[in-house]
Amino acid sequence: MQKSVTFRHMESSEALKKYVEEKSDRLSKYLLEPIEIHWVLSVEKIRHIADATMTANGTTFKAQFDTQDMYSAIDTVIDKLEGQAMKHKEKLKDHKPHNGEPSSIRYSVPEGEGGAAVERKKIVKKENQFVKPMSVEEAAMQMDIINKDFLVFTDQATGSTCVIYRLKDGDYGLIETTR
Numbered sequence: 001m002q003k004s005v006t007f008r009h010m011e012s013s014e015a016l017k018k019y020v021e022e023k024s025d026r027l028s029k030y031l032l033e034p035i036e037i038h039w040v041l042s043v044e045k046i047r048h049i050a051d052a053t054m055t056a057n058g059t060t061f062k063a064q065f066d067t068q069d070m071y072s073a074i075d076t077v078i079d080k081l082e083g084q085a086m087k088h089k090e091k092l093k094d095h096k097p098h099n100g101e102p103s104s105i106r107y108s109v110p111e112g113e114g115g116a117a118v119e120r121k122k123i124v125k126k127e128n129q130f131v132k133p134m135s136v137e138e139a140a141m142q143m144d145i146i147n148k149d150f151l152v153f154t155d156q157a158t159g160s161t162c163v164i165y166r167l168k169d170g171d172y173g174l175i176e177t178t179r
Contacts, residue, residue: 001028001035008042016041016070023078030085031056041070050077059088131161139164140172 003024005017024037033056040051049066050073063080067073133154134142143151143164150165155176163175 001025001033001037003037003039005039005041008040010041010043016074019071020074023074026078027054027081027085030082030089031059039074041074043070048073050074052077052081054081054085056085061085061088136162136164136174143172 001024003021005020007013007016020039020041024039027037028035031054035054035056037052037054040049042049042051046068047066048068048070049064050070051064052062054061061081061084063077063084065073065076065080067076129152131152131154133156135156139151139153139162142153143166150163152161152163154160155162158176160179161177165173165175167173
């Protein structure tokens with residue numbers, strides 16, 4: 001981790017520099033190397049301002065805070081950066097599956113059905129379909145021919161994307177999209 005500290009409108013302090021570098025090491029557990037963090041510590045009248053910019057693998061995190069004590073400003077900035085890094089790490093974990101596994105979908109159970117528990121379902125099958133322009137009647141006949149429970153098509157009359165699906169009683173349902 002590369003760290004740099006700049007002092008503005010204040011005397012350079014080895015104790016502050018060491019404090020910032022020690023606190024910055026906490027962030028390395030959330031991000032992959034190389035990590036660069038640049039601190040700007042400044043004083044304006046009675047405000048002590050800590051400003052940090054961190055770059056890791058092309059992602060930039062920024063945080064700034066001002067108080068009457070420089071050490072508490074640094075602590076708050078570290079907490080903010082840590083929160084951003086944790087959020088970023090969770091996003092990567094949720095959106096980029098490893099080992100060729102399909103991604104997971106999160107959804108909440110409604111309040112009346114057991115609280116706000118989060119369940120994970122996996123996408124286990126992916127299918128590409130060619131969306132062909134046809135009438136609703138032609139789509140129903142086509143669905144019978146290919147023996148599927150649904151068919152995605154473009155309605156010739158409206159130009160909208162539609163889904164026709166088979167109901168349990170053998171009738172058909174139609175979903176029309178609008179723009």
